[in-house]
Amino acid sequence: MIYQATEQLHKACAAQAEYTIDPEDRKASKLKHTPDGEEIGRSGGGGGEGGSAKGEMGLLPTFSTWSQVTMLHMYLLVVRFRDMPKIQQTTFQDGLVNHFFYEAEAKMDLVHNLTSRVIRQKYLKDLFVQWRGLVLAYDEALAKDSDAVLAGAVWRNLYKADENVDVRRLAAAVGYMRRGMADLAHKGEEDLVMKGKRVFDEWGGVKAELRGVDVPTSQVKGLMDAEGLSSSEPAVKEGVKGSRFGS
Secondary structure, eight states: HHHHHHHHHHHHHHGGEEEOOOOHHTTTTTTTTOOOOOOEOOETTOOSSSSSSHHHHHOOHHHHHHHHHHHHHHHHHHHHHHTTHHHHHHHHHHHHHHHHHHHHIIIIIIIIIOOOHHHHHHHHHHHHHHHHHHHHHHHHHHHHHHHHHHHHHHHHSSSSSSSTOOHHHHHHHHHHHHHHHHHHTTTTHHHHHGGGGGGGTOOOHHHHHHOOSOOOHHHHHHHHHHTTOTSSSSOOOOOOOOOOSSS
């Protein structure tokens, strides 16, 4: 039951930034790449380059975007799992994380043609380190109850410490995460399991949060600077490295 429940919950997380790579584009050498050499696909399972990941948050449909957005939603669930009995919490969290890494390896193989298992295992180890660092960074923000610290964690992880990011998007991401954690906190365990793949549908996406951000960019940046999170801070870039799809 827990295996099936966490599989559905993982699908809910992974669907938020789903993307595809067109095999015909690969054969014709038409695939676009980021400056880091990461393959750029199509958002939303082949429906073009729109979708929330790129359209609302300014993120390209790539493996690193998919993994970071998926892990962000996984984190929201992990926070909710902590309210469960210890054994149940551990089992649910392990199941969710395992499903994520199963799909991550499958994407490396089937979507990005990374056929070497040795290389995939190396990337998966890097991704696991990234997951652990993400949890620590977001937990620090919760412990300090600081939106600025949370915005800094989102900036380093989701936006790879890009100095040109629109910080209003960081504010929207923070609002999205706060609202998500509040909503999940009010769900009973049975309700959470039964919702499964639809667990994030009820409270919408970042588009609504962006409409609600009317704070000037300078003010949001000033808040981050006051917390010591200005763009001049050295970035910690622990991610999946590689010339084919890693960033």
